[in-house]
């Protein structure tokens with residue numbers, strides 16, 4: 001079972017920052033997950049929330065700030081004052097620094113999908129990934145199937161992952177197969193034996209997010225899912 005460092009080593013370091021990715025790598029993670037969205041000037045940044053309110057001292061939508069403004073923000077103090085030097089990273093920088101060292105699951109956030117056609121994130125992400133080798137170490141996921149359809153068209157060889165909070169309905173299962181995803185990511189609370197069997201029958205891996213305690217982990221192991229997303233690393237659980 002794969003352990004995926006959710007937003008980097010986010011239990012101990014500020015999530016979705018280069019420090020959290022570097023520490024995940026240092027402590028043995030093989031895969032990191034991170035969230036991407038667009039700035040006002042269409043730069044791809046790594047941040048989970050649509051707004052800056054929770055993880056920086058600024059307020060408002062990420063999409064209302066330029067990269068020039070965002071790169072100055074303190075993205076670490078909310079976790080601990082000792083991280084006040086930590087900043088929001090550009091995805092290109094994360095890719096360059098970590099992309100050859102560790103597998104990355106890139107989650108596209110909805111705020112950068114539902115925009116005018118020439119402004120959405122997927123062509124920008126696809127261009128960046130297409131220049132990066134080996135592509136097989138990068139997987140792209142989203143709760144928004146539209147983002148996955150666009151990525152499939154732009155990067156036919158991309159490894160895509162279908163992300164849902166709940167179990168899939170038959171239409172979603174059909175869509176997932178049409179998209180030829182490599183994995184289904186489902187919330188730990190909703191996964192069960194039938195869901196695992198259906199995914200495996202279709203030749204698709206199934207991973208669950210987000211493992212928060214030992215009982216979640218025991219459930220994931222008992223169901224024989226292929227991977228778990230956790231803020232903690234595998235070594236913390238043993």
Ligand code: G3P
Pocket residue numbers: 006033035048107141163185209210229
């Ligand atoms: O990709 C798995 C997980 O990250 C999805 O939820 O809200 O943590 O991005 P969230």
Ligand code: MG
Pocket residue numbers: 033034035107
């Ligand atoms: Mg995520």
